[in-house]
Amino acid sequence: MARTGFKMRTLHFSHAILGGMLLWVSIPAHAALQVFACEPEWAALIDELAADKASVYRATTAQQDVHRIQARPSLIAQVRKADLVICSGAELEVGWLPLLLRRAANPKVQPGKMGYFMAAEQVERLDVHATVDRSMGDVHAAGNPHVHLDPYRMMTIAQSLAKRLATIDPSNADFYHDQQQQFATRWQAAIKKWEQLALPLQGKTAVVHHKDWRYLLNWLGITTVASLEPKPGLPPNANHLARLNQQMKTAPAAMILRASYQAARPSQWLANKSGIPAIVLPYTVGGSDGAQDLFSLYDDTLQHLLNAIGASDLK
Amino acid sequence: MTLIPTTHASNEMNPAISMILQGQYAGYEQSPDGYELPGFMLGGEAGLNSEGFGLGHGELVMSSNIDDRFFGKLTLAIADHDGATEIELEEAFIETTGLSYGLTVKAGRFFSDIGYLNNQHTHAWDFIDAPLIYRGLFGNQLIDDGLQLRWLAPTDFYIQLGAEFGRGERFPSGGASNDGKGTQLLFAEFGGDVGDSHSWQLGLSHWSAEVVGRQSDAHAHGGATETPSFTGDSDISVIDIVWKWAPQGNYSQRHLTLQFEYFQREEIGDVELIGSNPLETTTYDGKQDGGYAQVVYQFMPRWQAGLRYDQIEADNRGSDDAILGEAGLDNEGHTPKRTSIMLEHNHSEFSLVRLQFNKDESYENSDDQVYLQYVMSLGAHGAHRF
Numbered sequence: 129m130a131r132t133g134f135k136m137r138t139l140h141f142s143h144a145i146l147g148g149m150l151l152w153v154s155i156p157a158h159a160a161l162q163v164f165a166c167e168p169e170w171a172a173l174i175d176e177l178a179a180d181k182a183s184v185y186r187a188t189t190a191q192q193d194v195h196r197i198q199a200r201p202s203l204i205a206q207v208r209k210a211d212l213v214i215c216s217g218a219e220l221e222v223g224w225l226p227l228l229l230r231r232a233a234n235p236k237v238q239p240g241k242m243g244y245f246m247a248a249e250q251v252e253r254l255d256v257h258a259t260v261d262r263s264m265g266d267v268h269a270a271g272n273p274h275v276h277l278d279p280y281r282m283m284t285i286a287q288s289l290a291k292r293l294a295t296i297d298p299s300n301a302d303f304y305h306d307q308q309q310q311f312a313t314r315w316q317a318a319i320k321k322w323e324q325l326a327l328p329l330q331g332k333t334a335v336v337h338h339k340d341w342r343y344l345l346n347w348l349g350i351t352t353v354a355s356l357e358p359k360p361g362l363p364p365n366a367n368h369l370a371r372l373n374q375q376m377k378t379a380p381a382a383m384i385l386r387a388s389y390q391a392a393r394p395s396q397w398l399a400n401k402s403g404i405p406a407i408v409l410p411y412t413v414g415g416s417d418g419a420q421d422l423f424s425l426y427d428d429t430l431q432h433l434l435n436a437i438g439a440s441d442l443k
Numbered sequence: 444m445t446l447i448p449t450t451h452a453s454n455e456m457n458p459a460i461s462m463i464l465q466g467q468y469a470g471y472e473q474s475p476d477g478y479e480l481p482g483f484m485l486g487g488e489a490g491l492n493s494e495g496f497g498l499g500h501g502e503l504v505m506s507s508n509i510d511d512r513f514f515g516k517l518t519l520a521i522a523d524h525d526g527a528t529e530i531e532l533e534e535a536f537i538e539t540t541g542l543s544y545g546l547t548v549k550a551g552r553f554f555s556d557i558g559y560l561n562n563q564h565t566h567a568w569d570f571i572d573a574p575l576i577y578r579g580l581f582g583n584q585l586i587d588d589g590l591q592l593r594w595l596a597p598t599d600f601y602i603q604l605g606a607e608f609g610r611g612e613r614f615p616s617g618g619a620s621n622d623g624k625g626t627q628l629l630f631a632e633f634g635g636d637v638g639d640s641h642s643w644q645l646g647l648s649h650w651s652a653e654v655v656g657r658q659s660d661a662h663a664h665g666g667a668t669e670t671p672s673f674t675g676d677s678d679i680s681v682i683d684i685v686w687k688w689a690p691q692g693n694y695s696q697r698h699l700t701l702q703f704e705y706f707q708r709e710e711i712g713d714v715e716l717i718g719s720n721p722l723e724t725t726t727y728d729g730k731q732d733g734g735y736a737q738v739v740y741q742f743m744p745r746w747q748a749g750l751r752y753d754q755i756e757a758d759n760r761g762s763d764d765a766i767l768g769e770a771g772l773d774n775e776g777h778t779p780k781r782t783s784i785m786l787e788h789n790h791s792e793f794s795l796v797r798l799q800f801n802k803d804e805s806y807e808n809s810d811d812q813v814y815l816q817y818v819m820s821l822g823a824h825g826a827h828r829f
Binding site for chain 1: 508511514539542543546593597600602603633634635639642687691693695744745790791793821824825826829
């Protein structure tokens with residue numbers, strides 16, 4: 129939850145005082161594009177594409193469950209000032225984003241406006257349901273919204289976002305275009321490297337805490353055999369875990385995955401019972417010491433996965 | 444319920460529809476018919492739920508963006524009163540969705556932004572019953588028809604200033620005085636975060652009304668039915684504070700909410716007993732104040748426990764103490780108090796079962812109360828308000 133990329137120009141002393149006062153009243157709209165990022169991964173993507181042209185407010189951290197955020201005063205104040213609100217969309221923030229938008233009364237970022245950018249809605253999503261019933265748990269009719277761990281979808285989103293940035297801030301249109309080109313080149317090279325590294329992961333199986341890993345595992349060719357949550361959004365319970373333990377006896381998975389914001393106990397319990405390694409993945413930027421930007425998020429995630437199967441191969 | 448796949452949360456082509464189903468079992472030591480708050484003229488929904496099994500009011504809510512400028516919401520409350528099913532228009536308002544300069548205009552019938560709890564629906568409360576001060580002053584909640592203007596400051600620190608202008612026909616105003624512009628509210632809200640784990644909000648509000656003929660519960664008196672009625676000026680000042688804590692701001696495991704509100708009301712005017720013969724009247728100079736403090740703790744996923752303490756007090760004067768007494772405005776030397784504890788289980792975000800105990804000393808006969816309640820939401824996903 130920090131502001132980045134804001135650079136204060138050198139000012140004369142008298143202007144500095146006035147500037148300081150203005151700064152308090154409103155972090156200047158003229159200095160940089162004001163971006164409100166619902167999740168750290170989108171803040172990181174803005175950092176890649178806009179660098180110091182944007183000042184990003186991170187609404188959540190990797191330690192928070194974004195399904196459960198409240199529309200608290202500080203967030204309302206930040207949306208009020210935003211030129212761009214970037215979120216996952218596809219109903220991930222359904223409990224708080226619509227309320228923030230209404231309370232903030234900011235015409236630039238209302239649904240349908242240029243300042244409203246829903247990343248997951250720029251790409252095709254997996255698990256779009258023709259019918260949804262709440263007895264299925266907290267399933268999103270619009271499909272799984274956790275798209276940021278698929279590098280190909282990320283590249284598409286980066287393209288759309290660069291175009292959007294150029295529309296909102298035309299004076300820097302060329303800059304955003306160049307940044308996106310450079311990002312795409314580096315990202316494609318990274319994908320090659322990652323896919324090479326990830327070869328040993330292909331065909332492995334995993335138990336997941338929640339369906340956060342849908343796109344990552346789909347990309348890496350890892351099969352999800354079970355979830356610790358009995359239904360999406362419902363916390364793991366003893367009966368369900370006991371059943372999973374039985375299932376692991378007949379068909380053991382290679383690893384148990386959870387995000388840094390999820391409770392440790394269910395996956396540790398199953399790991400102790402079954403001997404399958406339980407690993408914590410960063411999930412998003414800031415979710416581990418290693419995951420400091422989008423590139424290192426993927427590096428670190430792969431490292432953890434490879435360590436896990438290395439560990440299980442030794443057994 | 445079947446939803447058509449959409450990329451938008453609440454189905455933009457159609458209104459988001461949700462329903463609330465509520466019911467409870469209530470057990471009392473004292474008869475709920477004898478309930479009173481000495482020194483307060485009760486009206487609106489004040490009073491206890493009927494004893495035994497009962498249905499809380501159901502709600503049907505529809506809301507949608509109307510176009511790129513307006514949002515609209517309608518809430519129907521459906522409840523049984525004395526065997527007849529009544530549908531009440533609880534909320535029906537429109538609101539601008541981005542006027543610029545941080546301004547919002549809301550018009551129609553809505554819960555006033557006075558205090559913290561007032562603009563929350565009963566199903567969003569942490570306890571089954573309203574705090575005593577809400578029961579005593581508003582008959583549970585202040586709802587009015589009118590206009591609200593809000594301005595959100597362009598600062599990192601949350602500052603919101605607002606005003607409401609209301610018709611003032613419903614309890615506790617009455618009479619729709621001043622040509623149907625009987626009430627005003629001014630309010631200010633401040634809030635922010637302290638690190639990742641703490642968030643807070645402070646509210647100040649002041650409500651004033653020109654009251655014409657506010658009636659409270661009738662009572663039989665020597666064969667005649669007499670209904671107390673107040674005409675005069677009413678002023679309420681409020682301070683409310685909410686502090687929330689969740690480790691690293693992650694609400695899914697554990698979180699704690701501290702909440703405190705304090706209200707002070709001053710009224711001056713006349714009270715008469717409609718139905719008395721000859722008509723009995725008295726001057727009335729009323730002072731009522733009080734509030735509540737509560738703490739609610741989610742100690743593990745799906746489980747919350749809460750503790751609440753209420754205390755209110757009335758100090759009313761008038762030219763005829765006997766008539767004040769008959770109007771319920773004599774405090775009878777009693778300070779109403781109540782202590783409540785509750786435990787609730789949320790199977791999912793959409794269902795809740797709650798057990799609550801009250802040690803209720805609203806009036807001279809102390810009452811032990813037990814409630815077992817369910818609250819279920821169907822349909823559109825509710826908002827996570829702070």
